[in-house]
């Protein structure tokens with residue numbers, strides 16, 4: 463298992479998350495022109511009937527696939543509440559669809575996100591863990607950074623005793639091209655706090671992630 467416990471990588475968000483009056487947006491027209499150009503580069507005729515709408519359609523699709531660039535992760539976790547619970551909270555098998563930033567091809571699989579609340583019992587809604595995974599996935603990504611960004615956002619907002627994130631994914635850039643190892647999967651983990659310092663806490667959480675009991 464690759465352990466992604468380092469800093470959150472090169473995903474500098476300050477470029478994209480501005481103040482409320484200055485919302486950055488996906489440039490649909492520019493993306494559309496780029497896709498048209500790509501089709502031309504491939505020797506296709508972008509004006510033939512089947513392709514006529516394609517540049518605009520692909521631009522809309524990428525707007526959706528990269529939507530996570532324009533959402534502030536801290537806002538997703540803004541609504542926290544106190545609940546007297548100081549044990550593990552774990553959401554398993556969150557489907558993730560992302561794109562590797564090297565080839566802009568999909569990698570997809572599941573994320574498992576767990577944390578132990580701090581002594582005040584600061585927790586967030588379960589759906590927010592899935593929203594967090596989703597928004598970081600909807601960016602040009604590498605799996606290691608996706609994994610640690612989810613963990614670091616939870617550390618920032620919940621100040622929990624520990625966080626564990628495991629992502630298992632198949633990269634189509636390794637399947638449909640290049641080395642052509644379809645079906646191979648990559649597992650990455652990010653552990654923070656008690657899950658980093660205590661091997662037994664980490665093993666317990668990993669067993670729950672693996673078996674669900």
Ligand SMILES: Nc1nc2c(ncn2[C@@H]2O[C@H](COP(=O)(O)OP(=O)(O)OP(=O)(O)O)[C@@H](O)[C@H]2O)c(=O)[nH]1
Nearest residue numbers: 562563564565603604605606633635636639640641
């Ligand atoms: N660590 C990591 N590597 C990734 C991820 N997604 C894709 N890659 C790898 O990024 C690497 C890019 O390698 P390059 O040699 O620059 O590109 P390439 O010639 O297209 O490489 P091949 O895929 O081996 O054909 C490849 O080894 C991919 O498998 C990811 O999430 N994490």
Ligand SMILES: [Zn+2]
Nearest residue numbers: 562564565635
């Ligand atoms: Zn790739």
